[in-house]
Amino acid sequence: MTNATVQSLIERSNRLGADPRNTNYAGGNTSAQGTETDPVTGADVELLWVKGSGGDLGTLQEKGLAVLRLDRLRALVDVYPGVEREDEMVAAFDYCLHGRGGAAPSIDTAMHALVDAAHVDHLHPDAGIAIATAADGEALTRTIWGERVVWVPWRRPGFQLGLDIAEIQRANPQAVGCILGGHGITAWGATSEEAEANSLEIIRAATEHIETHAKAEPFGAPLDGYGALPEAARHARAAAIAPLVRGLASTDKPMVGHYTDSDVVLDFLASSEHPRLAALGTSCPDHFLRTKVKPMVLDLPADAPLEQVKDRLRELHTEYRADYQAYYDRHADADSPAIRGADPLIVLVPGVGMFSYGKDKQTARVAGEFYVNAINVMRGAEGLSSYAPIEESEKFRIEYWALEEAKLQRMPKPKPLATRVALVTGAASGIGKAIATRLAAEGACVVIADLSLEKAQAAAAELGGTDVAVGVAADVSDEDAVQAMVDAAVLAFGGVDLVVNNAGLSLSKSLLETTAADWDLQHDVMAKGSFLVSKATARVLIDQQLGGDILYISSKNSVFAGPNNIAYSATKADQAHQVRLLAAELGEHGVRVNGINPDGVVRGSGIFASGWGANRAKTYGVEEQDLGKFYAQRTILKREVLPEHVANAAFALCTSDFSHTTGLHVPVDAGVAAAFLR
Structure with missing residues (x-):
């Protein structure tokens, strides 16, 4: 049962963490001190509950707390070997x-243990960091808070910082908190309510002072030609360059992308001082650990020709990598971890917005959120003084x-399709939905495309939030659609790596009953649709230069001749040959093109449910509900083919196990001898 102290700490943490004005995602930590009975001795023992390493205040639960004995923590002061160790x-x-201690203690644990207060909050509010990074931050601290809040000069988080804050608190008993130079704020109180009120008081005072005293144009005058493009043009330009930028950002290791065109970003990039400020980089450790020390910034106006933009981005990327290598070489010593990659995590494009990158969508999105925090910090610091990061x-x-390196090494091994973005057409039901589900389970980000936006979004929601899957509407027979x-896919996740041409329909009719309209409809959706999807995504795959996979969900009917099926089987044969043609053409770009030939998949199929099943059952003289069993009995293995079996093949073909396979059709039909490939 959760005790009252812990419950109060969690509730306070969730309130503070839920408001981005108080702290960034996964930033900061909170603590509470209290007494419990030691189950071994039966005596009371003083404990510290503190947010563990890597947790998030807004979603903190009891399992995310580290639980430590205060007497032993305080005894560490006597054996502390000094700042160098x-x-x-x-x-x-x-x-x-x-006991088992709960979550892993973070580097900030000392701060919470050594400050003489039962409740401590350490937060990263934009307004507080603006004061902490202002060139005259110490003077501003005195002006804004008088003696209630004390300035603590920059020191890297750790045991010594905890000692510093504790000493300053003892010397200033009237203080309710401090501004940590270059970093953030810390506040404390005798009760949980008091600590929270003091934290909010510091944030509110900093915010009000900036709003009241900041100059009108903290980022300088507007820069001619660098204003935001109209939304439609902005998004079109973003979609056109996103694959190239993602490929550049993935030079050392594959990345998932996120696009942001908020007013905060666009206004910053439209101002004359943005090149100078961006070059100074971020300051708060949470910020630059997520964003790298500084972004890559395009130095062309918003309406520059597209090819010029692409050429300049390539040049800037080469310069960025050389600059980052030089930064590493300037400061690395024999004990430093190896360089982790020289590509940017934040790319800023005037008039268009920001592209941010990470090992998954959430990491990429949060990196972008952190750079928005950094822009807010720079605005406040420049408005009152000048921005002076650590x-x-x-x-x-x-x-x-x-x-930090040890924390990275503790990360779980990535799933097989981590960092890969899949686009699956016809994915709101049946085979497409099963494939999307499997790819997401294996770590891919998934774009579920379907004729019905409502169904696509519902299917995406089943896979998780928008960091995992998004649903989009698409008529694959319409080139503009x-x-x-x-475009929606690349704006959602930065690009596309796996393309599954699955959208389809069928009308079971004899030759004489098949109309020209029937023929055109099936060829438009499957033959033409697959061509259009492959053509549009091939541009993305080629721009990314990351290789990729295109899969066609064809059919055993592409090689098997059955009755009353002329239009469907002919278009499936068309798709089958597209596989061979595109495998030959796209191989030079590292793109593999393969197909899957399922037998009739009845269960969960939108095609079968829309009348195809009834027609096929009539053709074969069986009841519709028995059609799956009928198909199974005519196979060599006597097994019904389900959507999940096709999804298994799709996953396998996209893995490194098939790195040298292209132009292949994989039968998933439980063995239909007449459909054997020859």
Whole structure:
């Protein structure tokens, strides 16, 4: 049963973390001190509950708290070996755990243990960091809060920072908190309510002072030609360059992308001082650990020709990599971890917006959110004074901190399709939905395309939030609709890696009953539709230069001749040959093109449910509900083919196990001898 102290801490943390004005995602930490009975001795023991490493305040639960004994934590002061060896103290926290200890203690644990208050909040509010990064932040702190809030000069998070804050608190008993130079704020109180009120008081005062005293144009005058493009043109330009930018950002390792065109970003890029400020980089450790020390910024006006933009982005990327390598070389020593990659995580394009990157969609999205935080910080600091982030050498010490490296090494092994983006057509039901579900389960981000937007979005929602899957409407027989679908995919996740041509329909009619309209409809959706989707996505795959996969869900009917099926089987044969043609053409770009030939998949099929099943059952003289069993009995294995079986093949073909396979058709038909490939 959760005790009252812990419950109060979680509720306070959730309230503070739910408001982005208080702290960024996964940023900051909170704590509470209290007493519990030691189950071994039966005596009371003083404990510290503190948010563990890597957690998020807005969603914090009890399992996310580290639980430590205060007497042992405080005893560490007597064995502290000094700032040059303070990293050793993190390992010592494990010897202070109470019982199993809950979550892993973070580097900020010392701050919460050593400050003489029962409740402590450490937060990263944009307004607070603006004061912390202002050139005259210490003077501003005195002006805004008088003696209630004290300035603490920059120090890397750790045991020594905890000692520093504790000493300043003792010397200033009237203080309710402090501004941590270059970093954030810390507040405390005797009760949970008091600590929260003090945190909010500091944030509110900083916000009001900036709003009241900041100059009108903190980023300078508008820069001619760098204003935001109209929304439609902006999104079209973003979609046109997103695959190239993602490919550049994935030079060292594959990345998922996120696009942001908020007013905060567009206004920053439209101002004359944005090149200088962007070059200074971010300051708060949480910010630059997610965004790298600085972004890559396109130095062309918003309406520059597209090809000029692409050429300049390539040039800037080469320069960025050289600059980042030089940064690493300036500060690395024999004990530094190896360079983790020299590609940018934030790319800023005037008039268009921001592209951010990470190992998955959430990481990419959060990186973008953090750079928005950084822009807000720069606005506040420049409005009151001038923006003065921590020294580059200090950023390196944190970015390539042995403790940060150890945290990265503890990350779970990525799933097989991590960082890959899949676009599946006809994915709201049947085979397409099963494929989308399997690819998402294996780590891919998935774009579910279907004629019905409502059904596509519902299917996407079943896979999780928009960090996992999005639903889009698409009529694959319409070239403009197909391009809009592909644009939506690249704006959602940065690009496309896996394309599944699955959209289809069928009309079971004899030759004499089949009309020209029947023929055109089936060829428009499947033969023409697959062509249009492949053509539009091939541009993305080629721009990315990351290789990729195109899959065609064809049919055993592409090689098997059955009655009353002329239009459907002919269009499936068309798709089958598209596989061979595109495999030959796209191979030079590292793109593999393969197909899957299922037998009739009855269960969950939109095609069968729309009348095809009834017609096929009539053709074969069986009841419609027995059609799946009928198909199974005519196979060699006597097994019914389900959507999941086709999804299994689709997943396998997209893995590295098939890295040298292209132009192949894989039968998933339980063995139909007449459909054997020859």
